[in-house]
Amino acid sequence: MEILKISTCFPPLFHFNFNTPKFSRIILCEKKKDNFSFPQNHQQPNKSRFNNLFTTNISISTNDEQKITTKNNENQEEEKFDWYAQWYPIMLLSELNKRRPQGIKVMGIDLVVWWDRNLEEWKVMDDACPHRLAPLSQGRIDQWGRLQCVYHGWCFNGSGDCKFIPQAPRDGPPYHFLQVHTSKRACVAVYPSFVQNDILWFWPNNDPSYKDIHLSKMPPYIPLLDLNNANSSYGKTTLVREIPYGYELLIENLMDPSHVNYAHHGIMKIPPSPKRVKADREGGKPLDISVAKVDLNGFIANQGPDGEHKFIAPCVYYGPFGVGSYLDNESKEQSSSGEINKVFLVFICVPVSPGKSRLLMTSLRNFAAWEYKVFPPWKFHLDNNLIIDSDLYLLHLQEYKLKEKHPYNWQKICYVPTKADALVIGFRRWLNKYGGGQVDWATKFTGDLPPTPAREQLLDRYWTHTVQCSSCSKAYKGLNALEIILQVMSVASIGIAAAVKENVISISARFSLVFMALLSFMASRWLSKFIYKSFHFHDYDHAFI
CATH class of the missing domain: 3.90.380.10 (Naphthalene 1,2-dioxygenase Alpha Subunit; Chain A, domain 1)
Structure with a gap:
């Protein structure tokens, strides 16, 4: 297989703004619905600007290790990279399921990703219900398009606002009922998110000041991903x-x-x-x-x-x-x-x-x-x-x-x-x-x-890839079903050959059934090993390759 060597033809086009504060975790709950929404797609940058950048002459060489290694004793203060003022990829859109919430960890932050069908946007939120910190990624999307925690039924909209608490008395004083739902403590932190190159990205800072961060700094646009x-x-x-x-x-x-x-x-x-x-x-x-x-x-x-x-x-x-x-x-x-x-x-x-x-x-x-x-x-x-x-x-x-x-x-x-x-x-x-x-x-x-x-x-492949890959998970289920079918065919063929009387079928037909049973059994055993090595575990011993 030919893989692992790429020849790029367009440099990326995006701008950095590093004058942003460090990571903070401020939860904002708004009583009114936000007018702002993050679009699923955006207009691509002008690719003609790539060509101008592409003509830049790169001539710095690494003839000596000393020319490129870091000098730890530099006296001048260098600008530092802010790890929490960057866009990070969540997942390929093709691997996200609009019918259910999905949990994922990025930069040590536990996130839940779900499709808000009311706003028609992907939402990225803290994967913890404010009630008792149960993971929202284990929940469901209810009939009204809200994210529901399955531990006690609390429901949240795409802005992180709590919209329903089943345990709150609905026949009590109105102000108390409203106060419970609109409390900031009942909200879930929402992170800025953006779709670029069919990839969902998120900004790892839920401070409200970063809500429109994509207007000043977008995720890196990768022209190669649109090449096909x-x-x-x-x-x-x-x-x-x-x-x-x-x-x-x-x-x-x-x-x-x-x-x-x-x-x-x-x-x-x-x-x-x-x-x-x-x-x-x-x-x-x-x-x-x-x-x-x-x-x-x-x-x-x-x-x-x-x-x-x-x-x-x-x-x-x-x-x-x-x-x-x-x-x-x-x-x-x-x-x-x-x-x-x-x-x-x-x-x-x-x-x-x-x-x-x-x-x-x-x-x-x-x-x-x-x-x-x-x-x-x-x-x-x-x-x-x-x-x-x-x-x-x-x-x-x-x-x-x-x-x-x-x-x-x-x-x-x-x-x-x-x-x-x-x-x-x-x-x-x-x-x-x-x-x-x-x-x-x-x-x-x-x-x-x-x-x-x-x-x-x-070296496990099942939990690191097969489960979260839509194509591999379908193939895994299909091949396992085929293995069972082959086993049933093997047993059935032997059973028919043994149960049917001699004067009902010929000797050649009986041998054909036995041969089919043997062939089905061998095929099922080969398929079982193929499934295990392809979707679970395949060892690699360098000493004997």
């Missing part, structure tokens, strides 16, 4: 996966092209180049990667003739990981339209909690795009999950080793002398210089990593 709409020669598939290691390691891993030959050996088919000098079985080679100036908003990098990588702090990264990246210019294949075969990947990395992150990945390509239209998404998810799992365990252990020696000393404890690590060095420089060395979890976490679970639990 503008050009029919491109096909697109998406993936969402919970990752059992931290945000920092996730971005590092995706920015590291040189690990592909080794960590994913035997899974990813990398076509050999006629001019490559192979020093080992896997065929690793020097990579010429240069990184532009790292600033508060991220950086731009260049990797040879394929184009630019872009890191948009704190979550978005896309760059050349594709077919052409592993081929010499003379041997690059062409698509049916005459273009060079290209694979574009957009990685959106979400901080969840210490030791946990979430990956939202989009893959686009201009060759064999018909496969994305003919085959269901779960077929491609099997390969994507196998790639993720093949280095998941070692990255989980690597995170513990980095934590023991403190991430602030990354440039001292890690030896990165080649240009192949330029992207990783650039990210660590940004993280140490502007981001404080790690994600700011405010007061929710101490930063300690969770204990390492059993290997099978760590």
Whole structure:
């Protein structure tokens, strides 16, 4: 499978405003319905401005490790990155269910996402009922389109106002009944949300002053995600996966092209180049990667003739990981339209909690795009999950080793002398210089990593992907039903062959029934193993690959 090398062609267009206060949790309850609403879609920026930015010459090189690593003894005060003054992705719209509330954690904040059919908007709120702190994500949307807590039946609208308390006496003094419902303590905090590139984003600050934050600062617009709409020669598939290691390691891993030959050996088919000098079985080679100036908003990098990588702090990264990246210019294949075969990947990395992150990945390509239209998404998810799992365990252990020696000393404890690590060095420089060395979890976490679970639990796919993926969950249910049908056919065939008298059916028919029973049984056993390895657990032993 060809995956993981993208060639970008448009830089993002959005503006940052960092003059915003730190995270606060102020709950506002309004008696009147708000006139403001966050639209589900918005007008895209003028793409002509991308072209002007695209012509910018990137020439800063990373010939030496010392040129890009952080200088901790700088005297001048640098501008700091505010982790709570950014937009964070919640989920792909295709994976959200309008019929039920869904719980999700971002930046250590427990959120409930639900569709307000009265306002026709997605709402993002605190996942806690103000009554007894029961999770609202375990509730339901009632017949009036309100979010109902199933513990005691309290109901809330899209503005967080409490609209119904069953236990409040309705035949008592009117002022008392109204006072109970309109109390600020009966409200649920609502976070600003916005839809961009078919992704629901939220602003992790429920202060009322940020209600219209999208008017001054929008989520990053990613032109690549609209590429398949503008050009029919491109096909697109998406993936969402919970990752059992931290945000920092996730971005590092995706920015590291040189690990592909080794960590994913035997899974990813990398076509050999006629001019490559192979020093080992896997065929690793020097990579010429240069990184532009790292600033508060991220950086731009260049990797040879394929184009630019872009890191948009704190979550978005896309760059050349594709077919052409592993081929010499003379041997690059062409698509049916005459273009060079290209694979574009957009990685959106979400901080969840210490030791946990979430990956939202989009893959686009201009060759064999018909496969994305003919085959269901779960077929491609099997390969994507196998790639993720093949280095998941070692990255989980690597995170513990980095934590023991403190991430602030990354440039001292890690030896990165080649240009192949330029992207990783650039990210660590940004993280140490502007981001404080790690994600700011405010007061929710101490930063300690969770204990390492059993290997099978760590590599679990069912709860980290299958359950929340609409395509994989349908395939999982369908294949399990097929397994049961095969088992029933096996038993029924044997039963018929044994029960029917000899003079009723011929010997050949009886042998046919026995053969069908045996075939159905073998097929059911194979299908059972396939389901387990594809949707539950697939181990990967590097020593024997």
